[in-house]
Amino acid sequence: MAAVRTLVVRCSDWPIVAAGHDRSEAVAVVHANRVLATSPAARAAGVARRQRRREAQSHCPALVVLDHDPARDARAFEPIVAALDAITPRVEITVPGQVAFPTRGPSRFFGGDDALVERILGLVPVPCRVGVADGPFAAALAARTGEPCRVVAPGATPAFLAELPLAALEQPDLVDVLTRLGIRTLGALAALPAPDVLARFGIAGQRAWRLAGGLDEHPPATAPPPPDLTVSAELDPPADTVAPAAFVARGLAEELHRRLWARGSACTRVVIGAETDHGERLERVWRAEGALTAAAMADRLRWQLDGWIGGPARHRPTAGISRLWLAPDEVVPAGGRQLGFWGTDVATGDRAARAVARVRGLLGDGAVAIPEWRGSRDPATAIALVDVEAVDLTADRAGAHRDRVAGPWPGRLPTPSPARVHVPPVPAEVVDEQGRRVQVSGRGALSAAPHRLSVDGGTWREVAAWAGPWLLDERWWDAARHRRRARLQLLAADGQGRVVTIEAGAWAVEATYD
Template sequence: MADAGRTAVVWCPDWPVIAAEIIDGVDAAGPVIVLQNNRVQACSAAARADGVRRGMRKREAQSTSPRSVVVDDDPGRDARAFEPVIAAAEEVVAGVAALRPGTCAFAVRGPARYFGGEEIAAEQVVEHIAQACGVEAQIGMAEGVFAAGIAARAGRLVPAGQTAAYLAGLPIDLLDRPKLVDLLRRLGVHTLGAYAALPPSDVLARFGLDAAVAHKLAAGLDTRPLAIRSAPPDLAVGEEFEEPVDRVDVAAFAARSLAERLHERLAAYGMACTRLAIDAVTVHGEELHRIWRHDGVLTAAGIADRVRWQLEGWLLRPERPTGGVLRLTLTPDGVLRQVGLQPGLWGETGPDRERANRAATRVQGLLGPDAVLTPSLGGRQYGRLIPWGLIPWGDERPPADDRPWPGRTPAPSGALLAGPQRPVRLLDEHGEPVTIDGRLRMSAPPATLVLDGAPVPVVGWNGPWPLDDHWWDGRVAERSARLQVLLDDRAVVVTLRGGEWYAAVVFD
């Protein structure tokens, strides 16, 4: 039985060349060079036989293979040609996600169980793509998209549990992060295994968030990159057009606006998108759906690009919808929390934040790790320093405890800690102290709060809530009760401890 975390990646070799043949009629069997920014982005097998390599400058590539046909790089063309391949794969397996033009992925477990094994499932997908689209494809399987993508280029099915060992000896260049790779090579890190062996906290502190993501990929752990979680339901953005849209340029303009809105909503939650669901409804009720996945963090521009590619794939293919697009919706199908890196003092993740991170790390190197601290939320009691309230810069943050628990006061949270030793008096309408017994029964409703020696009328109250603090440790165990009282201009949370009332939190 296939492991739940195993992933299959379908890879079509030299896809920009194949797409140029499908859309523009270029002979992919001959020497073809695809250029991006005056450098070779991809080339055909015949061009490679002449000595052309990816990354060559245009002049060098043409001198190496003078007979080659030169084609400009066009991601929209590549996506448009790849849409039938994804559709063909979906006829065999469910849940196909596009990674980029020429590459898509799906979970292994379901197809392997249905067809009776991973190898049989891979053969079924490859054969159907060849029959339906006339396109050569290779499949790789491993734990995680990154490892499966590398395995796909070798046409290899990595056995379950051996992904880390498979990646360990491979070159660091496979991370496809030129700046990071160049730095790591200069530091003597030449393989994925050597990079994966570095402490995760040190990688995050020294190189930043994207390097931390790459570190997980190198270790074969990208089945749950960082803190993947389901997106809140209100993050989806959509737009209905007054007139059906059947032109890609018009739809792409609307997609750019939607991408910016989606990115802003995610940033407000301190999140970033890793998987994007694109849905469109045509004027005749046809529903179109596609999921795009990305190994790192999708920026607003990255979201807009994938929406534009997908619209070109839908609107310009031969089997195009019978009508224009009437509604377009973008939904973050998977998000990750940018741990400690949401917009703040230095904005979103980028050069400014990286410079600040390097400066903080430098101070730690000079004065010690405790010289630079960052706050971390946690704990359940007002007025007491939580165990992990301040942690060294760059250390992994403990997960926030947001489970429901007895004794929790309702939102909103207080604005000012009054201090655990600030005594107050809570009186009933007869001027007698209000008490609470072991069964949380109040002696009388509160009527007056004597705060800093001044009596203030109580206009409302909520509670009480019991608190049995550190019951497992007899040395510090303490039982108390909380009460939230509403005054004319503010609210105060008071705690009854040892028969005395103390102000814990003031709401302004």
């Protein structure tokens, strides 16, 4: 079954427009220290998504940096959705800044897709792009590539999708695997036999395959959601500010989620409705990629209330809200996640991230660090310490895995590695039997066997065993950073193993085998 013909309106750089900035200014919206959205002027200056804040500011010193605020985006978006209400009652908000609706009725009424698109471009007061295609996924991509609009002819959606790169799926893990298998476009993915894709990549793969072929994301549901799933609540006294309504909203979202969960279902599209004291009925459809959790539904309900109550005066309801309801509009079987049977805590990453934030508050920036593989000859720099501010602890980090290090790094210390690494190295003295400092010649020969060792001016210890010297001649191509060192492993008579290096005639302890 082909997907429902859908129209997507995408407001360009919405988080920036919503914050009241002009797109000609250099503005970036930042979340968790990463750039989330940029204005055209900022892009021209070299600011790109996913950059760190500092990097973005270094590209464009005049950059205005805004914090990410989904509630603000949703509130500012409400008037635009209200304007589109003149065309069709069933406008779905995908994310603040992007809406979708089926075109069948409106297109017939206005005389075809092109006439409908013309009309929408005239209605929306901010710069936007419009795309029409079979299915919301293809329509969103058409909107993204449209300048300012792109209408994919009925039935031509698979051909339109076939040319696009796989990254359009926005599933980095799956895309990574497929790319390594030589599948680079959506067309190549759609050409694979469906059973094989399902067998190899599971539900996620099947979903990607359906999208790539221009089909609906989920196979069509056979039964509509039964009406008893709608949850509603009376507000007495009626709420004319967001806070009391939002409080009720949270309970509603949890109640709906509980009902859905009891049926083994999840909801991907939800209708949010409100009724005022004067009998006005407000209704809005929100859609999400994947199942909506209770928290996600509560968020959307709160944003929508923000939009209604906090919006411009002419869209605002004339009285307080006296009734709220939530109705699941599209119900899918819950994929769910299997939790540990004996109460294992799945949210350990979140807990750790909260504790880390608290400790950073107590100790200041730079006090908390996490390890990241770099690769080096030195035990001290093979793993760098990165300030935790720049990192999302709950996500999987590639830098924490050893396989990220490319190259064999000849000259590094043999396994086992020392358990303590001194940064900076601790000054030491190594002498031979006559009490003269041991030297290493330019050709890498020791002047004499090391006999005694003193660390940081401490007591002299006999050397029981030793090996080396291993020469390190690094960055000889760069006069400023050229280093020549020689390394020894020393085992003192007390049984403690150390790595000592000599650089410019001075010995130092680099690491201890503690």
